[in-house]
Amino acid sequence: MSLDAIPIHVIDPPSAEPGLSGNAPPLLRELSELAKRLLASGETSAIDLSALPLTPADLAWLQDTLGAGEISVSLQANGESTLNETACPGIWWVTHRNEQGAVTSQFIEVAFVPELVKAHPEDVKNGQEYLELLISDL
Amino acid sequence: MQGPLIDTLARQGITRRTFLKYCATLASMMALPPAAGRAMAEAMAAARRPSVIWLPFQECTGCTESITRSHSPTLEGMIFDMISLDYQETLMAAAGHQAEEARHAAMKENAGKYLLVVDGSIPLGRDGAYSCIGGRSNVDILKEAAEGAAAIVAMGSCASYGGIPKANPNPTGAVSVSDIVTNKPIVNIPGCPPIPVVMTGVLAHYLTFGSLPELDEKGRPKAFFGETIHDRCYRRPFYDQGKFAKTFDDEGARMGWCLFELGCKGPVTYNACATVKWNGGTSWPVESGHGCLGCSEPDFWDAGGFYKALSVPADPLRIGAAAAIAGAGAGVAVSFANRAKKNVARQTHETLTVEDLEK
Numbered sequence: 168m169s170l171d172a173i174p175i176h177v178i179d180p181p182s183a184e185p186g187l188s189g190n191a192p193p194l195l196r197e198l199s200e201l202a203k204r205l206l207a208s209g210e211t212s213a214i215d216l217s218a219l220p221l222t223p224a225d226l227a228w229l230q231d232t233l234g235a236g237e238i239s240v241s242l243q244a245n246g247e248s249t250l251n252e253t254a255c256p257g258i259w260w261v262t263h264r265n266e267q268g269a270v271t272s273q274f275i276e277v278a279f280v281p282e283l284v285k286a287h288p289e290d291v292k293n294g295q296e297y298l299e300l301l302i303s304d305l
Numbered sequence: 306m307q308g309p310l311i312d313t314l315a316r317q318g319i320t321r322r323t324f325l326k327y328c329a330t331l332a333s334m335m336a337l338p339p340a341a342g343r344a345m346a347e348a349m350a351a352a353r354r355p356s357v358i359w360l361p362f363q364e365c366t367g368c369t370e371s372i373t374r375s376h377s378p379t380l381e382g383m384i385f386d387m388i389s390l391d392y393q394e395t396l397m398a399a400a401g402h403q404a405e406e407a408r409h410a411a412m413k414e415n416a417g418k419y420l421l422v423v424d425g426s427i428p429l430g431r432d433g434a435y436s437c438i439g440g441r442s443n444v445d446i447l448k449e450a451a452e453g454a455a456a457i458v459a460m461g462s463c464a465s466y467g468g469i470p471k472a473n474p475n476p477t478g479a480v481s482v483s484d485i486v487t488n489k490p491i492v493n494i495p496g497c498p499p500i501p502v503v504m505t506g507v508l509a510h511y512l513t514f515g516s517l518p519e520l521d522e523k524g525r526p527k528a529f530f531g532e533t534i535h536d537r538c539y540r541r542p543f544y545d546q547g548k549f550a551k552t553f554d555d556e557g558a559r560m561g562w563c564l565f566e567l568g569c570k571g572p573v574t575y576n577a578c579a580t581v582k583w584n585g586g587t588s589w590p591v592e593s594g595h596g597c598l599g600c601s602e603p604d605f606w607d608a609g610g611f612y613k614a615l616s617v618p619a620d621p622l623r624i625g626a627a628a629a630i631a632g633a634g635a636g637v638a639v640s641f642a643n644r645a646k647k648n649v650a651r652q653t654h655e656t657l658t659v660e661d662l663e664k
Contacts, residue, residue, distance in 0.1 A: 190542065218333065244320070245323045245326065248326055270586060287322075290320070299406045
């Protein structure tokens with residue numbers, strides 16, 4: 168039996184942009200407000216992207232529109248996390264993945280430096296003690 | 306961020322950043338504002354491990370499977386590190402009299418303080434003889450264990466509402482935990498099975514704030530059951546545009562349009578599948594192309610057919626606006642009498658059930 172015998176119905180890709188819900192563009196205004204707040208009071212904020220009704224296409228559009236900035240941080244902590252500055256400095260696209268590589272949560276953070284990037288004083292203390300150990304072994 | 310928990314985790318090679326990341330994700334899943342993740346991390350790091358006794362009754366072990374086979378063993382493992390699971394028939398190494406002794410010892414040592422987790426419904430027919438453990442009926446064991454519990458978590462639809470054992474004609478006389486225990490705080494975590502992170506979220510809340518999370522009128526944590534599947538569905542925009550799949554293999558289905566007309570119970574089902582998803586965030590029923598069955602609602606099994614469309618748009622309060630959009634597609638042929646009932650319900654804030662909508 169040839170493949171022609173099976174009635175395959177090919178769908179033309181839709182003419183309008185597929186999957187866009189129109190929910191993404193208003194986020195740009197919100198980000199602008201949050202950036203103003205950061206400048207005025209230093210208050211950091213975040214938008215939880217999984218809490219919003221965004222389609223995969225919306226997210227792609229948003230990421231595309233915000234673009235890529237100068238800094239991209241990758242964090243290996245129980246799966247990879249990426250904290251990438253967008254083309255707008257101070258706006259960070261934060262993606263947390265689990266060990267299987269699936270996205271567990273996604274945020275847009277508005278901060279000079281995302282909280283997660285900073286070292287915790289307790290950890291710095293541990294590191295400093297380790298340094299002492301290295302020195303004593305010299 | 307200091308305390309016994311973070312020290313325990315550190316010994317296992319789990320760093321503060323890993324914990325912070327975990328708490329950020331957990332807060333997101335609990336629909337808490339992003340900043341709450343940090344507060345949770347602080348509080349949980351300092352928490353002490355509460356004793357947990359887990360009683361399996363008339364159940365299929367699906368709830369336990371759901372928790373233990375969750376996507377990130379290390380993450381859910383972290384939660385199990387936060388509690389002292391003193392009795393769980395399926396998971397514990399001990400068996401028989403040893404196991405029962407472990408339960409009694411934990412109940413005695415932690416009287417008034419332990420968390421009791423129950424999965425499965427409780428049969429009352431024939432004096433409870435349909436389900437016994439060590440020669441004692443489930444109802445007997447539940448009453449005894451509930452006595453010293455600080456709070457009870459009813460895991461899954463069976464423990465929460467009776468579930469499938471209670472489905473018509475309910476041969477064993479199955480009832481829910483709250484039908485038997487009335488003098489203790491009870492959290493229902495319905496779902497068939499329930500979402501693992503809801504369980505960990507409730508535990509995290511208990512550890513963070515020392516209390517149970519805020520519950521809705523059906524005893525479910527509002528953080529996870531505050532909105533319907535429909536409200537958080539990524540296909541919702543198509544519903545709003547009046548784009549519906551009419552069969553499971555038409556163009557609409559291929560384009561990923563709304564499954565409302567194929568019997569999706571998303572509009573009347575409160576759960577977090579749409580945001581948390583299943584199998585490690587891979588997918589969830591609607592994303593796989595099948596409507597929601599409503600498994601986290603009471604009596605979902607007898608709710609009139611999984612493939613029968615709900616006969617009115619999602620939110621009766623916004624019926625005017627939604628009907629204008631859905632008019633072309635959705636089955637808005639609601640009988641006049643039924644519409645009158647909805648008007649009454651709207652005025653009295655009476656909760657509509659699936660049965661009301663399908664009339």
